[in-house]
Amino acid sequence: MRSTPTSPPSSAVDLFADDTLIDPYPAYRELREQGPAVFMTAYDTWVLPRYEHVRSALGDHRRFSSERAVAHDDSVNDLMEDSVLASDPPQHDRLRAVLAEKLAPRALADLRAGIAEQADRLVASVVERGTFDAVRDLAEVFPVTVVADLLGLPEDARDTLLPLADAGFNVLGPMNQRARDALPLNGELFRYVATALASGNVRPDGWAAAVHRAGERGDIEPAQVVRLLVAYVVAGMDTTINAIGNTVEVFARNPGLFQEVRAERALVARAFEECLRLESPAQGFFRVTTEDLDIDGVRLPARAKVLLSFGSANRDERKWERADEFDMHRTPLDHVGFGYGVHVCAGLGLARLEARAVLGALVRRVSSVEPAGEPVRRLNNVIRGLSSLPVTVREHSA
Ligand code: HEM
Numbered sequence: 278m279r280s281t282p283t284s285p286p287s288s289a290v291d292l293f294a295d296d297t298l299i300d301p302y303p304a305y306r307e308l309r310e311q312g313p314a315v316f317m318t319a320y321d322t323w324v325l326p327r328y329e330h331v332r333s334a335l336g337d338h339r340r341f342s343s344e345r346a347v348a349h350d351d352s353v354n355d356l357m358e359d360s361v362l363a364s365d366p367p368q369h370d371r372l373r374a375v376l377a378e379k380l381a382p383r384a385l386a387d388l389r390a391g392i393a394e395q396a397d398r399l400v401a402s403v404v405e406r407g408t409f410d411a412v413r414d415l416a417e418v419f420p421v422t423v424v425a426d427l428l429g430l431p432e433d434a435r436d437t438l439l440p441l442a443d444a445g446f447n448v449l450g451p452m453n454q455r456a457r458d459a460l461p462l463n464g465e466l467f468r469y470v471a472t473a474l475a476s477g478n479v480r481p482d483g484w485a486a487a488v489h490r491a492g493e494r495g496d497i498e499p500a501q502v503v504r505l506l507v508a509y510v511v512a513g514m515d516t517t518i519n520a521i522g523n524t525v526e527v528f529a530r531n532p533g534l535f536q537e538v539r540a541e542r543a544l545v546a547r548a549f550e551e552c553l554r555l556e557s558p559a560q561g562f563f564r565v566t567t568e569d570l571d572i573d574g575v576r577l578p579a580r581a582k583v584l585l586s587f588g589s590a591n592r593d594e595r596k597w598e599r600a601d602e603f604d605m606h607r608t609p610l611d612h613v614g615f616g617y618g619v620h621v622c623a624g625l626g627l628a629r630l631e632a633r634a635v636l637g638a639l640v641r642r643v644s645s646v647e648p649a650g651e652p653v654r655r656l657n658n659v660i661r662g663l664s665s666l667p668v669t670v671r672e673h674s675a
Pocket residue numbers: 343347361362363373424508509512513514516517520553557558559562587613614615616617619620621622623624625627628
């Protein structure tokens with residue numbers, strides 16, 4: 278008897294619509310229930326919503342390629358051609374090697390004390406005010422200051438950089454209005470980085486100088502210099518900003534949890550990691566299949582666009598018990614909030630260092646964090662986070 282081919286799971290959900298971005302979790306759950314791979318009719322694109330398949334796709338760059346594939350739109354993929362994020366080995370490895378030493382544990386160990394001091398100073402200054410905006414005054418300030426400094430950018434770069442970095446992520450989504458509005462800013466981002474980080478403008482010991490030297494030595498093509506710098510500028514800011522903002526929000530909404538962290542400060546790192554799982558700042562990136570694939574019975578053709586949904590994978594009830602609950606006593610280190618495989622976040626050590634410094638300083642200095650108004654959600658095609666989080670803190674009187 279011939280079996281009749283069944284049609285693959287498909288969904289009309291628009292993961293990039295405002296309503297879904299505000300609360301994507303019901304849509305993710307539905308997609309996970311529909312199957313291991315679901316065709317999204319809104320964008321002629323597949324999505325992998327379950328943890329197991331997202332992680333194995335991340336570990337299989339031969340069949341899930343990043344080359345001209347990380348963005349949904351092909352014109353954006355053209356702009357990113359040959360960048361570290363949008364290339365496969367061996368090209369990818371050459372690009373990634375350029376700053377590997379600067380982000381290695383030994384280099385980070387040298388930065389630790391300075392970053393802790395900087396975080397403590399900033400936290401002291403906002404805590405003194407009693408009520409402040411934990412996103413605008415804290416989360417947005419710190420990573421930008423740290424990364425701008427490491428790259429070799431001037432101190433006043435923040436106001437220019439934030440909207441440009443936001444655009445850098447928006448253009449990675451499908452060409453909806455948000456991505457279209459971001460396109461001109463994305464062009465500006467490239468021009469800004471090319472000028473501000475030109476070889477004559479940067480400190481000789483900074484990251485940008487190291488990238489220029491790699492270009493001069495011929496380790497990478499001259500045309501790849503600015504693309505590589507843009508990748509680090511974009512990747513190093515919004516992700517960490519939102520990771521810190523999201524964790525402070527969890528503290529503000531759960532006073533008991535904050536007290537638990539105060540009592541056992543080692544929990545700061547766990548709370549941050551659990552937040553990366555629960556509210557992943559980078560919700561997903563695209564790939565393209567290089568051959569026909571069978572994903573647990575669902576057939577994907579070669580050259581199919583596939584969204585690897587980190588946000589959904591990190592809430593997969595097949596992987597995590599009580600997946601929708603914040604539980605800092607689990608050890609969620611195998612979450613995919615930092616990705617996995619050859620493209621696993623190049624800055625994860627730095628991100629952890631920064632977050633632990635800021636959150637640690639907050640936990641040391643204040644005895645409570647409470648909401649002081651409604652948080653404002655920021656809508657971005659890739660990034661999940663807040664644009665404003667008013668809080669009131671009580672200074673620790675020890
Ligand atoms: C909590 C903060 C952060 C999160 C959640 C995060 C998340 C991610 C994710 C999910 C990827 C994988 C992309 C993919 O698979 O296509 C990635 C890659 C990357 N991240 Fe991060 N990131 C963070 C902080 C940083 C920082 C601080 C830097 C650098 C200063 C950085 C630099 C990069 C770079 C360069 C890549 C591309 C790596 C490659 O393609 O080989 N990230 N990040």
